[in-house]
Amino acid sequence: MSIQSAIDALIPLLGDRLSRSKADLDAHGGSETHFASAPPDAIAYPRDTNDVSALMKICAAHNCPVIPYGTGTALEGHTLAVRGGITVDMRDMSKILEVHPEDMDVVVQPGLTREELNTELRTTGLFFPVDPGANASLGGMASTRASGTTAVRYGTMRDNVMGLEVVLADGRIIRTGSRARKSSAGYDLTALFVGAEGTLGLITELTLKLQGQPEAISAAVCGFEHIDAAVQTVITTIQMGIPMARIEFIGTDTTRACNAYSNAKMPEMPHLMVEFHGSDAGVTEQAERFGEIVADMGGTGFQWATKTEERNALWDMRHKAYYACLALRKGASAVVTDVCVPISKLAQAVEETRADISASDIEGPILGHVGDGNFHAILLVDPENASEMKIAKDLSHRMVERALKMGGTMTGEHGVGLGKIEYMAQEHGNAWDVMHDIKQSLDPQGLMNPAKMMRKN
Amino acid sequence: MSIQSAIDALIPLLGDRLSRSKADLDAHGGSETHFASAPPDAIAYPRDTNDVSALMKICAAHNCPVIPYGTGTALEGHTLAVRGGITVDMRDMSKILEVHPEDMDVVVQPGLTREELNTELRTTGLFFPVDPGANASLGGMASTRASGTTAVRYGTMRDNVMGLEVVLADGRIIRTGSRARKSSAGYDLTALFVGAEGTLGLITELTLKLQGQPEAISAAVCGFEHIDAAVQTVITTIQMGIPMARIEFIGTDTTRACNAYSNAKMPEMPHLMVEFHGSDAGVTEQAERFGEIVADMGGTGFQWATKTEERNALWDMRHKAYYACLALRKGASAVVTDVCVPISKLAQAVEETRADISASDIEGPILGHVGDGNFHAILLVDPENASEMKIAKDLSHRMVERALKMGGTMTGEHGVGLGKIEYMAQEHGNAWDVMHDIKQSLDPQGLMNPAKMMRKN
Numbered sequence: 001m002s003i004q005s006a007i008d009a010l011i012p013l014l015g016d017r018l019s020r021s022k023a024d025l026d027a028h029g030g031s032e033t034h035f036a037s038a039p040p041d042a043i044a045y046p047r048d049t050n051d052v053s054a055l056m057k058i059c060a061a062h063n064c065p066v067i068p069y070g071t072g073t074a075l076e077g078h079t080l081a082v083r084g085g086i087t088v089d090m091r092d093m094s095k096i097l098e099v100h101p102e103d104m105d106v107v108v109q110p111g112l113t114r115e116e117l118n119t120e121l122r123t124t125g126l127f128f129p130v131d132p133g134a135n136a137s138l139g140g141m142a143s144t145r146a147s148g149t150t151a152v153r154y155g156t157m158r159d160n161v162m163g164l165e166v167v168l169a170d171g172r173i174i175r176t177g178s179r180a181r182k183s184s185a186g187y188d189l190t191a192l193f194v195g196a197e198g199t200l201g202l203i204t205e206l207t208l209k210l211q212g213q214p215e216a217i218s219a220a221v222c223g224f225e226h227i228d229a230a231v232q233t234v235i236t237t238i239q240m241g242i243p244m245a246r247i248e249f250i251g252t253d254t255t256r257a258c259n260a261y262s263n264a265k266m267p268e269m270p271h272l273m274v275e276f277h278g279s280d281a282g283v284t285e286q287a288e289r290f291g292e293i294v295a296d297m298g299g300t301g302f303q304w305a306t307k308t309e310e311r312n313a314l315w316d317m318r319h320k321a322y323y324a325c326l327a328l329r330k331g332a333s334a335v336v337t338d339v340c341v342p343i344s345k346l347a348q349a350v351e352e353t354r355a356d357i358s359a360s361d362i363e364g365p366i367l368g369h370v371g372d373g374n375f376h377a378i379l380l381v382d383p384e385n386a387s388e389m390k391i392a393k394d395l396s397h398r399m400v401e402r403a404l405k406m407g408g409t410m411t412g413e414h415g416v417g418l419g420k421i422e423y424m425a426q427e428h429g430n431a432w433d434v435m436h437d438i439k440q441s442l443d444p445q446g447l448m449n450p451a452k453m454m455r456k457n
Numbered sequence: 458m459s460i461q462s463a464i465d466a467l468i469p470l471l472g473d474r475l476s477r478s479k480a481d482l483d484a485h486g487g488s489e490t491h492f493a494s495a496p497p498d499a500i501a502y503p504r505d506t507n508d509v510s511a512l513m514k515i516c517a518a519h520n521c522p523v524i525p526y527g528t529g530t531a532l533e534g535h536t537l538a539v540r541g542g543i544t545v546d547m548r549d550m551s552k553i554l555e556v557h558p559e560d561m562d563v564v565v566q567p568g569l570t571r572e573e574l575n576t577e578l579r580t581t582g583l584f585f586p587v588d589p590g591a592n593a594s595l596g597g598m599a600s601t602r603a604s605g606t607t608a609v610r611y612g613t614m615r616d617n618v619m620g621l622e623v624v625l626a627d628g629r630i631i632r633t634g635s636r637a638r639k640s641s642a643g644y645d646l647t648a649l650f651v652g653a654e655g656t657l658g659l660i661t662e663l664t665l666k667l668q669g670q671p672e673a674i675s676a677a678v679c680g681f682e683h684i685d686a687a688v689q690t691v692i693t694t695i696q697m698g699i700p701m702a703r704i705e706f707i708g709t710d711t712t713r714a715c716n717a718y719s720n721a722k723m724p725e726m727p728h729l730m731v732e733f734h735g736s737d738a739g740v741t742e743q744a745e746r747f748g749e750i751v752a753d754m755g756g757t758g759f760q761w762a763t764k765t766e767e768r769n770a771l772w773d774m775r776h777k778a779y780y781a782c783l784a785l786r787k788g789a790s791a792v793v794t795d796v797c798v799p800i801s802k803l804a805q806a807v808e809e810t811r812a813d814i815s816a817s818d819i820e821g822p823i824l825g826h827v828g829d830g831n832f833h834a835i836l837l838v839d840p841e842n843a844s845e846m847k848i849a850k851d852l853s854h855r856m857v858e859r860a861l862k863m864g865g866t867m868t869g870e871h872g873v874g875l876g877k878i879e880y881m882a883q884e885h886g887n888a889w890d891v892m893h894d895i896k897q898s899l900d901p902q903g904l905m906n907p908a909k910m911m912r913k914n
Contacts, residue, residue, distance in 0.1 A: 014544040038706060051904040076630055100799065100801065101693065101715040102696070102800065102801035103799040103800050103801045104695070104696070104800075105799070111624070122875060125898045144641055145639075145640075145641040145645075146641070147639055151639060154640050155616075157615065158639075159612075166713040168891070170491065172887055172890075173887075173892055174885075174886065174887050174890075175885075175886060175888055176885075176888055178864060178865055178866045178884070179799045179864035179865065180797040180798055180799060180829075180830055180831075180864070180866040180869065181797065181800070181829045181830055181831075182602075182604055182608060182613050182615070182797055182829050182831065182858075182866075182867045182869050182870065183602075183797060183866035183868065183869060184601055184602040184603070184652055184795075184866075184869065184870050184871060184872040184873070184883060184893050185650065185866050185867055185868050185872075185873060185877070185880075185881070185884055185885070186604070186652070186873055186881060186889070186910055187649060187653055187892045187895060188615065188645075188651065188652055189659075189888055189891060189892070191645045191648030191649070192644060192645060192648070192895075193613070193648055194645065195641055195643070195644065195645055196644055200644075211695070211698075212696060212698040214698065215698070235559065238561070239559070239561070239669060240669070241668075241669040241671065241672070241735075241736075276668060278698075279698075279742060281738060281739075281742050282738075282739055282742065285738050285739065286909075316805075321484065340556065340637040340638065340639055340640060340643075341637055342562070342636045342637060342638075343559065343560050343561075343638070344557065344559035344560045351662075365844060372637075372638045372639050373638055374637075374638075374639065403637075405635035407635060407637070408635055408636065409635045409637040409639075409640035409641075409642050410642055411640065411641045411642050412637065412639050413639065413641050414641060415641040416641070416642060416643055420642070423642075424642070424643060426641070427635075427642055427643075428631075428632075428633075428643060429631065429632060430629055430630075430631050431631040431632055431633055431646055432631075432643070433631075434625070434631055434646060434899065435643050435644045435646070437898045438644060438649075438895055438898060438899075440898065441894040441895060441897065441898035442891065442894060442895075453643055
C-alpha cells in the first residue's frame, strides 16, 4: 500500500490520462501565492464521474492521497500536494450538461470555468453571477466557497449551488440537493461540501442558480479623502436598502497600482467602484440616491460609466488589481489576507490595518468587497527573505486577531487551505473538533486533500 | 441507565423547572397534524445554555432521549416523544440578547417567536423576514429550515441564520458561524444544524440577518380561470426579474375555505396573492409590470391593497388558510403535504395533484408559495378512519413521487420528522447513508430527537 502501488494500479484505468511528466508535475505543484512548491506524484485527467469513482477506489485501496484541481488559482495553497499522491485535474470534465432557462438553473461539470459558462449562457438572457476575479473553475469555486465582487447582491457559492454530485473517499457517488429552489429534506449536504476544499470528497457535478441579465446596468467610480468616508458611504447605502450589485473599495496604494498597470488616471486616494442592476427606472433611481450619499460624504471625481466598454474597462481594471499590486514590486510574491468583519467595524478594521502596514517595512495595498465587510491586503514580499516573510505573517496575524475580536472571520472567501489552519482553533473553538469528527466519519483514512483545513496529525 | 434514572438526576439540577404534570406531558405529546400522541416522560424548562449543557450531560450519562420543543407548531410530528425521554421546552429561553442595527443582525435565544422578535424590532426600522405563517419559535424555525410566504425574496432559514450556539449530545457547547456576512473558514456547521431537526444537537442561540423595513409596500390579489394561467404569471414575473416579496397561490377550494373562515368575497377560482417591497417608484413600477402580465394571462378581479389595514387583512387571511381548510370539515385532522418542484414543472404538478384529489373520496384544498415552486395540499381526514387515512397517504405518496420525478423534493419547508422518513432513501439515495454517518459521529448514542429523519433501527 503506497502511492507507487496506487499509480501502478491507475495506469490500466487511465492510460495516457495519467501524467507523470516533470513539466506537468511542476505546473500542478505551484500556486499563485507564497507557498513552497509541492508537486504530486501523478496527475489524473478523468473524463467522467465513473473515472473519478474508480480512481478513488484504487487510491483508497492503496492509501494514496488525492488532491482536486481546477485552474490552480486558489490563494491558500489548496492544490499543493504536500503529502504527495494523485492530483485530479478536472480539465476534461468541463461540459455544460443541462441548461434549464425556465427554471434559471444549469448543470455543469466541475472543470468548467465561470467565464466559459457565461459565454455559453449569453444567448439565454441568463448569467452566473459569482465573480471571484480569477477565471476559476466552478468546482474549485464551490470547494473554497468563493465569492467576489457581486456577493453583496447575489451571494457567494453557498447561495448559488443548488446541488452536487460528489465522489466520496471510498469511491461511492452521491447526489446532494435537487433542482427545487428550497428543501427541508434532511441535512444540508450541499452546504457541507461547498467550502470543504476537497477534504470530504471530489465534486463531479454542480447544479447552479442563474440570474436574469439585468435590463439596465450602471457603474461608477469616485474618490474619498479618507477611508472612513468611503466606508460610511457603503454603510449608508446598505442601510437605505439601495440594492448594489457591486461595491468595491480600493485604497490609495491600490489606486496607484491600478493607474500604473491599467493606465487609469484616478487621483491617488481611496476609491469606491459601484454597480447597479435593474430596470431602467430602478437603476436611475438607485444611481441618483447613491450620488446623493457620495456628495454628503464628500466624495469627489464621481463618474458614471454608462457605456458597456467603459464598464468593462472599469471591472477589468478591478479584476487585474491583484496583478497590478504584485507589479508594484518586481519579482515579489504575495501574502494575501482576506478578513471579513461586521460592516459597523469595517472602517476601523481597514484603517488599523493600513496604519499597521504603513508602520512596517513592506508594502501592502488594500482592496475589498466592502459591501460584505470583506477586504484584502496584498502583502508584497520576497519569499526567500525570512525577515520580510515574518513581517508579512505578523501583519496577517494581527489582521486576523483584529477581525476575530470584532466578531468576524479570518477568511471571507479564500478559504483555509494550508495558510489559515493555525487560526482554526481560535476562530471556531471546539466547533473545529466537530469538523474533525465529520472529516473522520467521511474520510477515515485521511486521503482527501490531506494537510488542508484540519489539525496537523 | 434509564429514563427514570435521568429524571432522578435532573431534579436536583432543575427543581420545579422539570415538569411531570399530566396536563403538561399531554400538551407536549400532541401535534398540529394527524400523528398519534406521544408524551415525554418529563419536560425541562432550561433558563440558559449552561442548564441545557448540564441537562444534556445527565441525559447522555443515563442514555435518555432528548427532544427540543419551541411552540409545537411543527407539522411532521417533530416534537413527539416517540421513544419517551425529556422534552426540552425553550419557553424560558426567549430573550433578545443583542441588536446590531448598523450591521442589520440580531442575537436571540431559541424560544423567542418571530412575531415577538418583529414587535421588538419595530422601532429600529428593521425586521426579520422569514414568515412560515405560524408564530413559531426561531429555534424551531431554524431546526426545520422553515420558510413561508417571503422566501421568494428573502430566502429561507438557511439564508437568514448567520451563526448558532449549539449544545451537542455530550453536553459540549459549540459556536458556529460569525457576525461576518460571509466566511470560507471551514465546514459550514451553521448550515448543518439548520434543518437537522434537533437530531444533532440543541440550538441555544441564533444570530439572524435582518432586513430594512421597505419604504413602500404594495399587495394585490387576482383570480384566474385556470391554475395554468396563475402559474404562468408567476414564471413570467420571475423571468422578467420583477422582485416579488411574496407570491402565493390558493386553489379554488382554498379560496372557498378562506371566504368562509375570513369573511372574504373572492370569486371561487384559483387566486394569486402578491406583494412588492421597495422604494415608492420601484414598487409602483413593479406593480405596473405585474399588472400587465396578469392582464396578458387573463387574470381578473385585480385589486391593490394599498392601505396597511387592507394588506394586513389579506395576509391574515392567507396565514389562517390552514385553519380555514381544516374548518371545511368539522373535526377533521390534516395530512399536510409539502412538495417543491422546479418552477417549470409547477403547473403540471399542481394540476395533476388537483385532479388526483378530485378523483378521491376526500377533500384536499391546495395552496402554495409558488415563487419557490412549493405547494401544499391539506388532506382532510378523520384519523380514526383507516380507509381515509390510506387515501390521504396514497395521495401524499403520489405527490412525492411526482415531485421527485420532476427533480424536486418531498418537503420544501416542513421537514422530515416522523412523516417523511419513508421517502428519504428515494430522494437521497446513498446520500442518506452519509447523513447517518454524520449522525453517528455527533450523536453515537442516538439520543437527539430519536426516530426522526433517520432510518428506523
